[in-house]
Amino acid sequence: MASVSFPLAGKHKQGPWFEVEGSEDYDSFFSCLYGLSPQDSRADSKIDDDQNQTIQVSQPAEKSVQNEQQPTPFSLACVEVLKTYDKLFNKPTDEGVNHNKYNASSCSKLSVNEVLKLGGERYIQYITQRTDGFSTFMHPYASALSALSAHETRDVELVHLLLAAAEDVSRRQYDVAANLISRCMWTASHSGNPVQRLVFYFAEALKERIDRETTGRLFSAARYHYRECMGLTTTPATLACHQGLPFSQVMQFAGIQAIIENVNTTKIHLLDFNIRSGIQWTILMQALAEEHHDRPIQLIKITAVGVADQHKLEECGKRLESFARSLNLPFAFHLVFLSDLKDFREDLVHLEADESVAVYANTVFRTMIGRPDCLDSLILAIRKLKPVVMVVAEVEANHNSPSFITRFIEALFFYGAFFDCFEDCMERKDPCRRTIEGIHFGEGIINIVAAEGEERFTRNVKIDVWRAFFARLGMLEIKLSECSMYQAKLILKQFEHGSSCNLYSNGNGLIVGWKGTPIHSVTCWKFNSHDDY
Template sequence: MANKVFSFGEEFGFDAVEDNFNWSEKVWESMDKVNGGKYFHQEDLSDEDFNFSQHQQQQVSFSENGFLDDLQFHAASPPLHTCLEEIAKLGEFPTLIPEVEPRKRKRQRFSLASLELLKNYGNRFKQFNGDRVTEPSNDVACTKVEDPKLSTEEIVRLAGAKFIQSTSQAADGPSGLSHPFHLDFCGLSDEERRDVELAESLFASAEKVGSQQFERARKFLNQCDHLSSTTGNPVQRVVYYFSEALREKIDRETGRNTSKDSGKRPSINVEEELMSSSPPTLAAHEELPFSQVTQFAGIQAIIENTVEARKIHIIDLGIRNGVQWTILMQALATRCECPLELLKITAVGTTSKHLLVETGKRLASFAQSLNLPFSFNVVMVSDMLDLREDLFELDADETVAFYSAYILRSIITWPNQLESIMKVVRSINPCIMIVTEVEASHNSPAFVSRFVEALFFFSAFFDCLETFMKRDDQNRMITESKFFGEGIRNIVAAEGEERKIRHVKIDVWRAFFARYGMVETELSRSSLYQATILVKKFHCEKSFTLDMNGKCLITVWKGTPICSLSAWKFLSQQQKGQ
């Protein structure tokens, strides 16, 4: 079983690309150029010449408690805002929303949200609006541009724009959508037209939930039921799960219990599921590019920071099934200039110790097959507040590295636990800390803000699944239901401490780590090269792109950021390396 689980590494180990790291200075200089200030595409890259783009890092100003405000640890939830008011902040839609002064004043009657949602979505909408869809006007005949099919996120953005237009036209009449689907859908295929209508119904229902018009929201959700499906195209699938989440939100608000399958849905511990080596978990790892891209690039950074260490101690804050460490093992097994005396991995956990032990056994078996000296420890605490430095078996002559993949997000709800972890990390003072997190804003206390942000994010993810897995693939369906479906329900329907999924973007994490004296360090050229060749392996260079936000690597699916990879050191370590 161990060989089956970790077999992917045989095809794609570090030794396969080792010779490509020693490139000329001319090649390295080319990496510093900005490729038009946007995303770079791997089809333009060769092993000898490639460019990384780098966005201007946004300045983030925080007061003494500003970071806590941004994370929304204790912030009181403001009044719910209508979906119209939120989506109206998409950006500029001059062909869809006429600048009529009376109508503009009427929109100002809504409570203005403090968050500026979807400016990026609005900008990207204008891109495909010009290339793919020609909006009808009084003067120009409608023409269809023969371009590739719209992505799932583009369909959703178009539905949002149509929703704005429909509601704007009805603004002087009764509140709501008197006839939301009367607009022309010039340039769209029949399937795309139906998908836009379906997504527009979802927007309409969310708007009614946001204004607490629950019965009217249910009517729109009934329309969604007729067209959405767990086995259809990506738009139908993502609408199905968001519709379910909205129904649960209504039930929570009204005290009713009428959601489909309510009472029949088993309680799912997502983190425990991800710790197992179940077929859906392994399939998602092997068939989707995100995990492998960040794992190879992040572990390359660990290798470079432990190159002279004879004893390496990895502390993994969320090891899950441990497949990532087979990459490190293969690299260390071929290291000749500094033979390894011991690789020690310590897994930190609060539940499911038996799964952590099983992970350790698989890793030990894999290390034995490579003749690699290895030990595995488990540090179990009932609460992260109980985490202490003396729980780790630390040796004076070992080099320690921390690895945190999608773990810190899960404890944003409890800032004292997050602070406890960081104090322990600081006391141990590792040579490097690798952090991978979801690059999204799903932490707003306002329901509509979370709904809109989550809808666009998961639309991109469902679109990605369509690319790599068949629609009737059982692993895909389980992944969508167990992992994505549960995530959507928690983001949209839950409030308070029950809302455990609270993604924040890299700028927020930067401000947080700075409080503990941590500084972001450059990902090496070798690490970035690892990422690019993994993208090529999946043959998705046009859809899956890489972006640099400062020193952080962002993985992007068709323009939507998915996750971030960053490397951190404490100031003392940074000064030693200078």
């Protein structure tokens, strides 16, 4: 296969209103960007078929790039859907829940995702209104661009370039895309503002996809294992992220409160599939020590199931044992270390008859979305332990679509919210921030954008897909209590930018977002004892 060369960044500089080559029609691209199907011109008919699939049925052999449906002629109906995009920034609230609301108009600077939105609008207006190679500003949202500061305008232009490059990659016009990517890299930077950082990593991912498509190179097994393990272990960078960003602590306090409310015995067995530092269990131990004066706890047992860094997991157990001793709580710690979570069996857990089992699964099931049979097996093994409650915290995003463009746009807005959060909550030169962005997120972005089929192991699905999957396995969702919601809101008050973190109910669960973009979900489950699986 022929390789594609990337011009040096900064070479052949052109004005921002360059002619986008090879872009005759754009309907499919913008339908993915703003959620409108090519056949539907109604702004209020947002349907995402990928989100309606269960995990099990979303895995058949994916369309290759060569076989993807060709874009239909561009339609001005795509412009109309821009009017509905603000719904992401103003989620409807449920009665009785006090939400943190993000109001974009009240902020002096644009969020990253507002810049992404404007970049999409600018790209649409450029394609739809260009005349003789020049874009005329007839788009109804054009006035918004004129009010931007100089650096915000540059950021919007950078997003425009990135979207144009992604469109050409989807069309396999790799030479044109390589030129656009090089123009992105002239301004993008892994150490710049959040938009520049975001575009840098997505441009790198597009380069990776072009390289793989033109050379046939595959992801190595070692890279897969590294990425999988990075999501299931604790590092100084992930610990700093836990302390500096509100998401982890909000999910932990809401989930731990749900466990406390559903475990009523004095012998408690906690099964944690992603224990990391274990700090979440110090919260539970403190709460139990304060609430059980009349009925002392006889035993708190934690079984940590891990697939990465056995030594750190053992050290975690020692720290938890020391903490429990300081509270005079009877405590036991067991470690089930596996090479793969698919090998988990209920007989690996030391369970006594009078123990009340609670399961805590924090962003761990997502690592098995690409292997639905293994995920089925894991859940059914958990079921045999007869837990009284299972708390599930997951990433609230759709990174599982067989469509490259859909995944690209979904990932761009999802990571855009994270990069925005980093900008507010951590210093730009913080080495932990650089590690999270460059290694943890950078690897994930590359895998979402550049890989296909079994090689694409960074997969996430939204809460409704998880609900369909769990329901199929005979699980019933428990409503998170008002107290769980209160605990989550209380945590946000401890963060300087906590008001930018959104909390809102979704059915019986909780969605945690940043400035209107969903980031995580927390749900609570029990198994239906009347069903036989």
